[in-house]
Amino acid sequence: MTLTLPVMITNKPLPGARRPDDAGARGFARLLPPVPLFALQPLLGHIVRTVARRHPELIARLGDNCKKRFLIDPYNLPFFLLLQPDPDRPQLRAHTRGQDVEHDVHISGTLVTLLRMIDGQSDSDALFFNRDLAVTGDTEAVVALRNALDNMDATLADDVAACFGPLSRPVRGVIDLTLKFASQKP
Amino acid sequence: MTQLFKPELVCPAGTPAGLRTAVDAGADAVYCGFQGPTNARNFPGLNFTLAEMADAVTYAHDGGAKVLAAINSFPTAGRTEIWKKAIDDAVSIGIDAVIIADIGMAGYMSRNHPAQRIHLSVQAGASSPEAINFYCRNFDIKRVVLPRILTVAEIKKVHDEIGCEIEAFVFGNIGMMAEGRCALTNYVTGQSTNMDGVCSPASHVHYEEDEDRNLKTKLGEFTIDCIACGENAGYPTICKGRYNAGHKQEYYAFEEPVSLNLTRLLPDLMRAGVTALKIEGRQRSRAYVKAVVSAFRQAVDAYSRGDEPDISNLLALTEGHRETQGAFRSKTWR
Numbered sequence A: 001m002t003l004t005l006p007v008m009i010t011n012k013p014l015p016g017a018r019r020p021d022d023a024g025a026r027g028f029a030r031l032l033p034p035v036p037l038f039a040l041q042p043l044l045g046h047i048v049r050t051v052a053r054r055h056p057e058l059i060a061r062l063g064d065n066c067k068k069r070f071l072i073d074p075y076n077l078p079f080f081l082l083l084q085p086d087p088d089r090p091q092l093r094a095h096t097r098g099q100d101v102e103h104d105v106h107i108s109g110t111l112v113t114l115l116r117m118i119d120g121q122s123d124s125d126a127l128f129f130n131r132d133l134a135v136t137g138d139t140e141a142v143v144a145l146r147n148a149l150d151n152m153d154a155t156l157a158d159d160v161a162a163c164f165g166p167l168s169r170p171v172r173g174v175i176d177l178t179l180k181f182a183s184q185k186p
Numbered sequence B: 001m002t003q004l005f006k007p008e009l010v011c012p013a014g015t016p017a018g019l020r021t022a023v024d025a026g027a028d029a030v031y032c033g034f035q036g037p038t039n040a041r042n043f044p045g046l047n048f049t050l051a052e053m054a055d056a057v058t059y060a061h062d063g064g065a066k067v068l069a070a071i072n073s074f075p076t077a078g079r080t081e082i083w084k085k086a087i088d089d090a091v092s093i094g095i096d097a098v099i100i101a102d103i104g105m106a107g108y109m110s111r112n113h114p115a116q117r118i119h120l121s122v123q124a125g126a127s128s129p130e131a132i133n134f135y136c137r138n139f140d141i142k143r144v145v146l147p148r149i150l151t152v153a154e155i156k157k158v159h160d161e162i163g164c165e166i167e168a169f170v171f172g173n174i175g176m177m178a179e180g181r182c183a184l185t186n187y188v189t190g191q192s193t194n195m196d197g198v199c200s201p202a203s204h205v206h207y208e209e210d211e212d213r214n215l216k217t218k219l220g221e222f223t224i225d226c227i228a229c230g231e232n233a234g235y236p237t238i239c240k241g242r243y244n245a246g247h248k249q250e251y252y253a254f255e256e257p258v259s260l261n262l263t264r265l266l267p268d269l270m271r272a273g274v275t276a277l278k279i280e281g282r283q284r285s286r287a288y289v290k291a292v293v294s295a296f297r298q299a300v301d302a303y304s305r306g307d308e309p310d311i312s313n314l315l316a317l318t319e320g321h322r323e324t325q326g327a328f329r330s331k332t333w334r
Ligand code: SF4
Pocket: B174, B175, B176, B177, B178, B182, B183, B184, B185, B193, B199, B200, B237, B238, B239, B240
């Protein structure tokens, strides 16, 4: 039985400087049209609601940790995401870098590292050992999230792509291209 | 090279999807545990409900693999019913073997489920022929998982003197502060690896990274390592921490962040009479399970055919990017 510490609320500015970049993310950023964040929010909301509805087993594995706020920080992109996988009110929102956002967990890595993780292609312990992935805040919540995601047969990246409806195949293609491009350029 | 007896490949699974991955990658047997304190990987989001375990048994058997239930932590007074129920549940769904550490639970199993196959967990710390034969005589254990403190030559001697099969670890995390008896986590967090099933509970682990990417690892209120930018990290366990001791600064006082990798010793282990080769890592991802199980499947098959396998480089999946043959090669592995 594990103990749970009180939820940690952090308002520290997000680290952004002195980070390694990756070619895959730069390639991906070039493929993206310059969408303002407010236009992205409905799509992100749709993604998190769809995933929460389709995967009750993911929520069950998270247990009480589904109430936690996960700050997902692809630090070589101009924005970061805040995820709260609460089944009663699932939320995923984009924020511009520099904004102070209350969170319990901070997960950061290059976009490609984070994509590899949600696509089940990389072992997150190995990413952590290599220092490609950094985690601060509520470690119990992040371990639960990692294990819950790892129990999904289809990957989260597939689910995200599926949310784009008729565009799901091109979106999946862009993810695959990004990962392929990144693995050729270490 | 002459052909060798082909040992069983015993692989880890922390989730149902992990089990399916292990079976598909060529595991002969998969070991996993129920949610809660009855097994030694009691981490948040990990492990199986009874229904998931029953489905896992069906999936594995359809794929020609066995499922071994790890019920290998130690119950304390007033809590034994939780362990007994886990044993009864595992037996009720047709598990192939139960991995037991506690001598009382071994007794419970042999009295209440005499037909059920028992494996003695590494957590039991049985390393002498006398100790192992005691379990064989009294509880009819069919296999012992040996502590990671014996050389291959010693394993051969044990094999010649015992009445059961041997399972030996070949890959994964090692922290040998006396298997089944380590109290380092208990000392700092109040929770026990052996009785609560969790070393360095995630709820007590905190990482702090500064602007220069130096990483501080804390367990409870204690800093157990400071990892410089660009330096590889390890598990946040006390045994892998660095400390300032009188004679040395920033010193790995117990063990270094390193993983066991015995791919090169596989033929020796097979010749020593080891029946089953075990891969550590129920806390690891499906990507790890797939990579490690596939690599060992190829290596074991090649050696048993008498071929020299192309041993794939598993270094990327090791802790701290370093590997060791531990005590299996030499008693002075440090
Ligand atoms: S502190 Fe190290 S040796 Fe002790 S139980 Fe944890 S991993 Fe094992």
